[in-house]
Structures are given as C-alpha cells and as structure tokens.
Amino acid sequence: MKQEIISANGAYSRLDVWFRKKKCIMLVCGKSIEKQNIFAYIQQLPDRFGIRIVRFSDFEPNPRYESVVNGVRIFRRESCEAIVAIGGGSAMDVAKCIKLYSTLQGDGKNGEWLTQVVVPNHIPFLAMPTTAGTGSEATRFSVIYYENKKQSVTDDSCLPETVLMDSNVLRTLPDYQKKSTMMDALCHAIESYWSVNSTKESRAYSKDAIQTIMKQMNAYLANTDEGNAAMLMAAHYAGKAINITQTTAGHAMCYKITSMFGCAHGHATALCNKVLYPWMVENVDRCTDPRGIAYLKNILNEIADALGCRDARSGGEKLAKTVDALGFEVPIASTEQYEELKSSVNPVRLKNHPILLDEETIDKLYHMILR
DSSP: OOOEEEEESSOOGGGHHHHTTOOEEEEEEOGGGGGSHHHHHHHHHHHHHOOEEEEEOOOOSSOBHHHHHHHHHHHHHTTOOEEEEEESHHHHHHHHHHHHHTTSSSOOGGGGGGTSOOOOOOOOEEEEESSSSOOGGGOSEEEEEETTEEEEEEOGGGSOSEEEEEGGGGTTSOHHHHHHHHHHHHHHHHHHHHSTTOOHHHHHHHHHHHHHHHHHHHHHHTTOHHHHHHHHHHHHHHHHHHHHHOOOHHHHHHHHHHHHHOOOHHHHHHHHHHHHHHHHHHTGGGBOOTTOHHHHHHHHHHHHHHHTOSSHHHHHHHHHHHHHHTTOOOOOOOHHHHHHHHTOOOHHHHTTSSBOOOHHHHHHHHHHHOO
16 A cells, blocks of 8 residues: 655644545554644644544553453544554554554454454544654554563554654654664664575665665754754654565564663664674575575675775674663573573564574574673
8 A cells, every 4th residue: 555645844734635524533642642743633623623632641652452352442432433543653553453443343352353354444543653763654563562471463454545654743852762762763674685485675765764774863862953864754654664574583582682671672773783794704605595605695785885994894893883872771680581582582573584493593692682
C-alpha cells in the first residue's frame, strides 16, 4: 500500500482534508500527547468539524492483549469509524491491533483473536510517530503480550494509509531517548540490508536510511529542525526496509539484554550490532544466504559504503566508534546471566540472518557484547 506522507513542523492545516466528514475518531496515545502541539489541533476538531474524539490511553509499554480487547470494546461501543495513533511503538502496536481486531467475530476473551484469521478492513488509519526510531508507522508488524508471552501480529491491513511527520515532536525528547531511538533506526537499516530476505527495493530503503542517519546525526542530536525532520524520514525508510525483510540476529539477541538490564531497545541493539558487523566480516565463510559468499561480501561492503567507509572492515570499525561515541553503558553479566542469554534467542529471527549462528557462537558473541 502506498502511504500518504504529510510533513509538518507544528502546523497541521494539511490534516483538515483527512479529518473532514468523519464523525467519530478513536485517538490512541499516551499521556505525553498533552505536551505536543498536535493536541491543541485535535481539541479543536469537535468545534471545527463536529467530530467526536474518543481517547484511548489504557495501555503500557509492552502492551497487553487485554488492553487491545478493551480498546476494541470501546471502539465498537462508541461507533468509531477511524483511528489516529500518536506516539512511539506501544501506541502504534495497540492502534494496529485495534484496527485488525475491531471487525473480527466475538469479544476477544481467552485470546480468541490471536488465533482467528484476520479479515482485512479499510478503517481509516492515521499515524504520527513521536520518536525517530521504530519506523512502526511503516510496518505491518505489531507486538502485544498475552499471558506474559510475546505475540507477533502481522498483516498488511494494519498499515496506516496516512502518516504525519512532525519534527516538532522530537525537540523535547531526552538525550538518551534520542540516541537510542536513532540507533534502533540505524540497526533496522543495517540488519535489513544484510538479511537473507533483502530485495533491491529494501536495500534502496536501507541505504537511504543509513546515509541520512550518518549525515544528519550531529544536527539531530543538536536538536535542529532539519536534523529532526531528516531523522524521522530515515527511521521511516528503515521501517519500510524491515517491513520487507524483518530484522536479524542483532534484534534477536538484544531483546533479553533490554529486559535483563533495563536499557533502552535501541541501546541494546546498537551494542549487539557493533559486535556482529565486524564478526560477520571475519566469518563470511559461514554464509547461509542462498545468493552465496561473494554476494554477502559485496553486501557488507555496500553497508560500509553507506556508512562512508571504503570496505567492510572499516565499516565495522566506523559503526563501533559511532556507538561508543554515544556513551552507552555496557552492562556487566554474571555467569548465570550469560547462560540465560544464550538460550533466549528466537530461532525464527536467526533464519533471516545470513551467517550461521549456533548456541556456542551466540554465547561467544554475548561475551563480546557485554562485560
């Protein structure tokens, strides 16, 4: 599906066409929306267009299936006809699932919607990311938790047809969040580039994202409008890349680090990929990509070129220096934690990785990633 991208910097008049003629909209957002300029615009919609706004914020980071069920119940009860998601990955995940499940049969109890076949629907869906990282507005994936177990929900129907890019929302983000979300976007692009599922289209998105991030990093961290706007689009293109390929070992290995040590997702995946990239360069003979070793060598060199380096070896060094310069803390793991880490990796995500990774290798990598 081709998405309409609306760019803004605190001005939202171009949204009028999307909102006009709609009667009731569900707004999926966190509490922080009240600090954003977009909130004033939304508050004016009832008087301007006679639109009823049903706000839904009853969810947490790593949202639960039960929260989505509650959202669907409210969506149906209030006769909502469209969804607006404003926020980071959690708000996007909840909104996507509400859209997908709102037209399914039943009331969602006992996890029934997790096993039903999704019936595509055309509920209007507008998304506005408030961080430059996940690229969730560009993917068909969402993640929720049922009985403390991660559930990956995937369907093209959950893609928003309209995306609002407002660089103004990035101005007030804490420094650590800006750094970690930027690294999430960079790692999305890099992992997608070397994924066994990569295509000419996905690699073009990845290359665009990597080059933009490297070029605009300083301006973004300095909080300039140009840097913020560019980073939003870089994260979006990285999202479009993983929408085709999905992620690989860097993400598969980072999830347990995040939960075990309490660091941000982008922080964890940056630590993983700064080790993975140079390790892959030295172990390309273990290639599992059906396109072959020569192909993978070329891909690793292309990633280096996008990073502004002459070859894959220097590309790995550049990535490590970039991550180190951000000042991310490297967690210290105990023997027991290393044992837990090596058995935590999702083998499904490893199928996308172009180099063979067995449990022994994963253990060695974790010992290189952590202290």
